[in-house]
Amino acid sequence: MAIRKPAAVSALSRGFLALVLGLALALSQVIAAEARGVPGSFADLAENISPSVVNITTSTTVAASTGATPQVPEGSPFEEFFREFMDRNGGGEQGRPRRSEALGSGFVISEDGFIVTNNHVIEKADDIEIEFFSGKRLNATVVGTDPKTDIALLKVESDEPLPFVPFGDSDLMRVGDWVMAMGNPLGQGFSVSAGIVSARGRALSGTYDDYIQTDAAINRGNSGGPLFNMDGEVIGVNTAILSPTGGSIGIGFSMASNVVTKVVGQLKEFGETRRGWLGVRIQDVTADVAEAMGLEDAKGALITDVPDGPAKDAGMLSGDVITSFDGAPVADTRELVRRVADAPVGEAVRVIVMRDGTTQTLSVTLGRREEAEGEAFPTDTAPSAEPQSAELLGLSVQPLTPEQAEQLGLPDDTEGLAVTNVDELSEAYTKGLRSGDVITEAGQQKVVQVKDLQDRIDEARDAGRKSLLLLIRRGGDPRFVALAIE
Missing domain, CATH: 2.30.42.10 (PDZ domain)
Structure with missing residues (x-):
C-alpha cells in the first residue's frame, strides 16, 4: 500500500522553507536599507527641529510718486474703476508713500534670539517680523549683513529661551546623503521637503561660493531657511535655485554651513565681515600655461597684476604662481581666495610662490578686503565716456x-x-x-x-x-x- 504522507510532508517543508527564505530576504533588505541610512520617516526629525525654523515678513516704504497722475472726468463711467485701481496699487493719493512686503525664512541659532537668514530677504527693509512655529511673533533688528555670501544675522528679544538648532560640518556631507529643507515656500507657511545632496562645492560665480546642490524642493520664500542633515544639524542655508520658470525643478543651492559659520561669527562679534586681503589679481593655471611656464602640474594661482597693497609690499611679482598659502597647498584661484578671506587681518602668513622655475617663500601681512574695496584703484588713463546702453x-x-x-x-x-x-x-x-x-x-x-x-x-x-x-x-x-x- 502506497503511503503519500512523506510527499505531503515534503511539500509542506518546501513551503515552509520558501516562507523562511522570503522572510530572510525581506529582513536582509531592511537591514541593508538601515545600513544605507534610508529613513523610514522624516516625521520625528521634522517635529524636533520645526520650533527653531521661522517665517520672516519684511515691509519697506516705497517713496511716493511725484509725477502727474492721469485724470478721469467726474461722472465718467470709469471713475469708480480708476479710483479702486489706484487705491489697490498705492496711488490713491498723489504723494502718499506705499508699503511693499516680502516673505522669507530663517532659523534660530541661539536661545537668546540670534537668527540667520539671507541678506536679500531683509535688504532695505524698514520692519522685520519673525513668526515662530508656535505662532508667536516678534520684531527683529539687523545685527549685520554680508552681501557676498548673501547671509544676514538678526536678533529678537524674547522673555523666555528660544528653541534653536546647531550648525553641522558641511564638509562631511557626501553626494547622495539625505537632507531636509524647511521654510516658507511661496508664502504658504511652514513646510518641509526632503531630498539628497546632488553635488558639492558648486560655484555660482560668487567670490566665496561653496554651495551644496540639492533636489529637495526649494521655492520662493524658502530663501534663508535651513538645510538639515539627518542629525538635525544645519549644513546649509537655502539661497538660490536654477530654473527657467522661477519655480523649483529640483536644482536648489544652499550656502555651505562651514562658510556661514565664519560669516555669522564675524557679524556677531563685529557687526560686519573682516576678510583678509592679499592684494593681487590672479587667474587659474591652465594646462597650456603650465606647459609654457615649465610647471609640472596645472595647479596654483597665477598672478597677473600686483597693485599697491600687502602682496606688493611683500615682494610678489606679476608672473609668480602661488602654490602654497599659510602652510596649505593652493589648487586654484577659488581655493586661494577663500583661504585668504578666512585668514586673520593684520597677521603675517607664509606664502610660497614659483618664480622662474624656483620656489620662494614670502611673508605677507594681510590687509582687510572691505577697506581695500572701498578705495578707488588709481588709473593711468583718462576715464572714457560711459555708454548709456x-x-x-x-x-x-x-x-x-x-x-x-x-x-x-x-x-x-x-x-x-x-x-x-x-x-x-x-x-x-x-x-x-x-x-x-x-x-x-x-x-x-x-x-x-x-x-x-x-x-x-x-x-x-x-x-x-x-x-x-x-x-x-x-x-x-x-x-x-x-x-x-x-
Whole structure:
C-alpha cells in the first residue's frame, strides 16, 4: 500500500522553507536599507527641529510718486474703476508713500534670539517680523549683513529661551546623503521637503561660493531657511535655485554651513565681515600655461597684476604662481581666495610662490578686503565716456533711473541695470527674462553702470567660467539666473 504522507510532508517543508527564505530576504533588505541610512520617516526629525525654523515678513516704504497722475472726468463711467485701481496699487493719493512686503525664512541659532537668514530677504527693509512655529511673533533688528555670501544675522528679544538648532560640518556631507529643507515656500507657511545632496562645492560665480546642490524642493520664500542633515544639524542655508520658470525643478543651492559659520561669527562679534586681503589679481593655471611656464602640474594661482597693497609690499611679482598659502597647498584661484578671506587681518602668513622655475617663500601681512574695496584703484588713463546702453548676453540694458524704478514698483534708491529688450532667440529669453526686469547683481557684485556688467562678464571669462549668475528683480522679487557667457 502506497503511503503519500512523506510527499505531503515534503511539500509542506518546501513551503515552509520558501516562507523562511522570503522572510530572510525581506529582513536582509531592511537591514541593508538601515545600513544605507534610508529613513523610514522624516516625521520625528521634522517635529524636533520645526520650533527653531521661522517665517520672516519684511515691509519697506516705497517713496511716493511725484509725477502727474492721469485724470478721469467726474461722472465718467470709469471713475469708480480708476479710483479702486489706484487705491489697490498705492496711488490713491498723489504723494502718499506705499508699503511693499516680502516673505522669507530663517532659523534660530541661539536661545537668546540670534537668527540667520539671507541678506536679500531683509535688504532695505524698514520692519522685520519673525513668526515662530508656535505662532508667536516678534520684531527683529539687523545685527549685520554680508552681501557676498548673501547671509544676514538678526536678533529678537524674547522673555523666555528660544528653541534653536546647531550648525553641522558641511564638509562631511557626501553626494547622495539625505537632507531636509524647511521654510516658507511661496508664502504658504511652514513646510518641509526632503531630498539628497546632488553635488558639492558648486560655484555660482560668487567670490566665496561653496554651495551644496540639492533636489529637495526649494521655492520662493524658502530663501534663508535651513538645510538639515539627518542629525538635525544645519549644513546649509537655502539661497538660490536654477530654473527657467522661477519655480523649483529640483536644482536648489544652499550656502555651505562651514562658510556661514565664519560669516555669522564675524557679524556677531563685529557687526560686519573682516576678510583678509592679499592684494593681487590672479587667474587659474591652465594646462597650456603650465606647459609654457615649465610647471609640472596645472595647479596654483597665477598672478597677473600686483597693485599697491600687502602682496606688493611683500615682494610678489606679476608672473609668480602661488602654490602654497599659510602652510596649505593652493589648487586654484577659488581655493586661494577663500583661504585668504578666512585668514586673520593684520597677521603675517607664509606664502610660497614659483618664480622662474624656483620656489620662494614670502611673508605677507594681510590687509582687510572691505577697506581695500572701498578705495578707488588709481588709473593711468583718462576715464572714457560711459555708454548709456548696450546689448550684452542677449539683453539690451541701461542704468536704472528713479523714474523707471517708480514705474516698476521699486524704491527710488534701487540701483541696477534696466532690461529694455530681450532677444527672443537668446538664452536669456528662454530662461524667462523680459523687458522691465532689473539686474542688480552680476557674479554677486552690484552693477550700476553698463561697464559693471561688462567687467563681470570679462572676469568670468578670464576665470574660465562658462556662465555668469545674475540677480534679477521683477516687481521687487529676486531671482537668480545663470546665463552662458561663451
